[in-house]
Amino acid sequence: MATDATQARVVSVHVGQASGLMVGGRRVLTAIRKTMHHGPTEVKPLGLIGDEQVDLSYHGGLDQAIYAYPVEHLAFWTAQRAQHAPSLFEAAVEPGMVGENLAISGLLETEVYVGDTLQVGADVVLRVTRYREPCSKFNAVMGYPQAAKTMIQNAFTGFYLRVITPGYVCAGDVITLNPGPRSLCIADMARGKWAKHAND
Numbered sequence: 001m002a003t004d005a006t007q008a009r010v011v012s013v014h015v016g017q018a019s020g021l022m023v024g025g026r027r028v029l030t031a032i033r034k035t036m037h038h039g040p041t042e043v044k045p046l047g048l049i050g051d052e053q054v055d056l057s058y059h060g061g062l063d064q065a066i067y068a069y070p071v072e073h074l075a076f077w078t079a080q081r082a083q084h085a086p087s088l089f090e091a092a093v094e095p096g097m098v099g100e101n102l103a104i105s106g107l108l109e110t111e112v113y114v115g116d117t118l119q120v121g122a123d124v125v126l127r128v129t130r131y132r133e134p135c136s137k138f139n140a141v142m143g144y145p146q147a148a149k150t151m152i153q154n155a156f157t158g159f160y161l162r163v164i165t166p167g168y169v170c171a172g173d174v175i176t177l178n179p180g181p182r183s184l185c186i187a188d189m190a191r192g193k194w195a196k197h198a199n200d
Helices: 069-086 135-142 147-154 186-198
Strands: 008-013 019-022 028-029 039-044 066-070 102-105 117-120 124-133 159-165 167-169 176-177
Touching: 039 066, 066 186, 069 102, 069 147, 124 167, 124 186, 135 159, 147 186
Parallel strands: 066 102
Antiparallel strands: 008 102, 019 028, 039 167, 066 159, 117 124, 117 176, 124 159
């Protein structure tokens, strides 16, 4: 049975093209920087039309076609950047800056489980596959080298989605969560990764 998702919505939709970013003293190609796409955006099996994926070891493919991130965490990242890189960043972290395709509200990592499906709007169906494992490019965007570690440690990772039913998504679309097996939530999946590394 679908859960009551009257509070879960798409806040904004974002796509990005590959461009250069300085990471650890060298320039690398990345599409982590997304821009807002206004109006309906087409969803295909490998992601949103207009969105480029560069490093397929971290992003992309059928199981990581779309990346969703809760806007509830953005204030946290704004505070982190102000604390760790005050001379570099003054502006708030806004939707799209974490590299997400779907900025969402009303669904946190503690509430979403691997295998759950999300109906977005009238016809798009997406399946939750895993948490986002941040790379050095996320550190560069946040302005401090421990940002990826902070993301995993706090389980503020967002989650990847597989496209089950293509269609169109748009800001304001209601998200209805249909529970799957409910054996592992995204937050616990991320915390398990953190615990493993902490013990290495």
